[in-house]
Amino acid sequence: MYNGKNVIGIVTEFNPFHEGHRYLVESIRLRYGDCYVVAAMSGDFVQRGEPAIFDKYRRCRDALRNGVDMVVQIPEFFSTSSAEDFAAGGVATLRSLGMVDTILFGSESGDMEALRKVAELELDSGSENAKLNSAIRDNVEAGMSYARARAEAIRLVLSGDDDRAFLHMLDDVCSGTEEVLPGTDRSEETAAFGKLKPNDILGIEYIKAVKRQGDCFRIDCIRRNMKYESAHSIRDAIKSGDDTERTEAGYAEVDMLSDMLSYRLLQLYYLDQMDPEQPTAFLEYLDVSREIADALKKQVHDRLSFSDRIKSIKSKNYTYTRISRALLHILLDIHKKDSLVLRGRFFGEGDLMPYVRVLGVRKKAREMLGSIKTTVVTSPAKYKKQLESVRRRETIETTEELILSINASHAEIMFHQDMYAADIYNQIYRTSSLDGDNAGSFNEFTQKFIVWDC
Structure with a gap:
C-alpha cells in the first residue's frame, strides 16, 4: 500500500x-x-x-x-x-x-486456479514432482526440446485429474514462451506439441x-x-x-548486432587457441551448452548474420529463443557464475x-x-x-x-x-x-x- x-x-x-x-x-x-x-x-x-x-x-x-x-x-x-x-x-x-x-x-486462459495447480505441481517436493521430473527427463532423452518435454510431462502427470476444465485449459494452452518467426521451422515445432500460450507460461x-x-x-x-x-x-x-x-x-533488431557478435566469437575462439588445455571459454556464458559451443566454433570463420547463426544451430533439442539468448549472453558478457550468484542472493x-x-x-x-x-x-x-x-x-x-x-x-x-x-x-x-x-x-x-x- x-x-x-x-x-x-x-x-x-x-x-x-x-x-x-x-x-x-x-x-x-x-x-x-x-x-x-x-x-x-x-x-x-x-x-x-x-x-x-x-x-x-x-x-x-x-x-x-x-x-x-x-x-x-x-x-x-x-x-x-x-x-x-x-x-x-x-x-x-x-x-x-x-x-x-x-x-x-x-x-490467455484467465484461469488462475488452473495456473496455480500447474505451479504447485512444479513446486511440490513430493512424489508428484518426482514423477513430473522423471517424465521431463524421459521426454528430453527421447529427443524433445525442454519446452515440449515439460508440457507433455505436465499433461501426463495431470491426466488423472478429474477437473475437465483444467485439462481443457491445458489443451488450449503452447509449451513455450516463443513466438513463431516466419521463414523458420518453429511453426511446425509449435504446432506439434500442444498450446500453453506465452502469458500463461x-x-x-x-x-x-x-x-x-x-x-x-x-x-x-x-x-x-x-x-x-x-x-x-x-x-x-x-x-x-x-x-x-x-x-x-x-x-x-537483432541482425544489427551481427558484426559485433562475429567479432566477439572470433575473440573467444582465439582465446581458446592460445590455451587449448583449458575448458573452452564459450561455456562460461549463460545458456551456452557444449553442443551450442561446438556448433559456434565450427561456424566462427563464416560471415553470418545473428539470425543465420541461430538457424544454423537450430535443432530439435534447442529452441530458436534458447540459442538467441545464448548468443546474446556471449555478446553482453553475461556469465553463468554471476547469474548463479545473483539468483541465489535475490530469488x-x-x-x-x-x-x-x-x-x-x-x-x-x-x-x-x-x-x-x-x-x-x-x-x-x-x-x-x-x-x-x-x-x-x-x-x-x-x-x-x-x-x-x-x-x-x-x-x-x-x-x-x-x-x-x-x-x-x-x-x-x-x-x-x-x-x-x-x-x-x-x-x-x-x-x-x-x-x-x-
Whole structure:
C-alpha cells in the first residue's frame, strides 16, 4: 500500500507498448479502483534474446502516457534469461520496492486456479514432482526440446485429474514462451506439441516466484483481450516498413548486432587457441551448452548474420529463443557464475536488490520514490560515484560496513552489466531529430529521469 491505495505490480517488456497493454492497465483500474500501477520492465534487451525494438525511454514514456504510474527496470541478467528467471527477476524487482501489494499478469486462459495447480505441481517436493521430473527427463532423452518435454510431462502427470476444465485449459494452452518467426521451422515445432500460450507460461512462473520469495504478493490475472494486435505482429510491421507512424524515430533488431557478435566469437575462439588445455571459454556464458559451443566454433570463420547463426544451430533439442539468448549472453558478457550468484542472493525470501533503477514516474506519483525500501537510482552517473566510494574503503570495521561492501559488490555486477548492455544497444539504435536527420545514439550517463506531467 501507498498513501492508502493499493499498489499493483506488473512485469512486462512493452516491446512495444500497444493497445493490449493499455487494455490491461485500464482493466486493473476498473478492478481495483483508485490505485497505483507500477511496471517492472525489460531494459535494452528482452527475454527472446534480442534488442528491444524501441529504446527503454521511449517505451517508458509510452507506458506513463497510458496510465502506468512508475516504470522500473529489470536488470539485464534477468530480462534476457529463461522464462523462470525473467519472472523471478521481475518479482524480485517489484518486491524490492517494498510497497507493491499485488502482482497481476495478463493471461490467455484467465484461469488462475488452473495456473496455480500447474505451479504447485512444479513446486511440490513430493512424489508428484518426482514423477513430473522423471517424465521431463524421459521426454528430453527421447529427443524433445525442454519446452515440449515439460508440457507433455505436465499433461501426463495431470491426466488423472478429474477437473475437465483444467485439462481443457491445458489443451488450449503452447509449451513455450516463443513466438513463431516466419521463414523458420518453429511453426511446425509449435504446432506439434500442444498450446500453453506465452502469458500463461509466464503466469505459472510468476506464481512460482512469488511462492519462492516468501509469498510476497497477492497474485491476480486478467484475461487477455485477443482482438488486439500482438506485439509480434506490430514488430513485423515496423521492420517491414508498414507501420510508418511507429518507425519515424528508428528501431533496433537483432541482425544489427551481427558484426559485433562475429567479432566477439572470433575473440573467444582465439582465446581458446592460445590455451587449448583449458575448458573452452564459450561455456562460461549463460545458456551456452557444449553442443551450442561446438556448433559456434565450427561456424566462427563464416560471415553470418545473428539470425543465420541461430538457424544454423537450430535443432530439435534447442529452441530458436534458447540459442538467441545464448548468443546474446556471449555478446553482453553475461556469465553463468554471476547469474548463479545473483539468483541465489535475490530469488529467495530475504534480501532486497541493492538498488532499483527507476526510469520514470508520473508527476502525481513522484512522492512514491521516497518510500522505496532499497536504493533508488534515477541518475546512473551519481550511482556510479556511490559504488566507487564504497570500493575505495580500505578497511571494514563493522558488520554494517561488511554488509554494505557485499551489497555493493552485487550491485556493481548488475549495474555495470546494465551500463554495458546500454552501450551495446546505443550503438545500433538511432533517434531522429525533428528535421529527420539522424541524431545519433544515447549516452546512458546523460539520460534524464522521466517525470510525466499528469
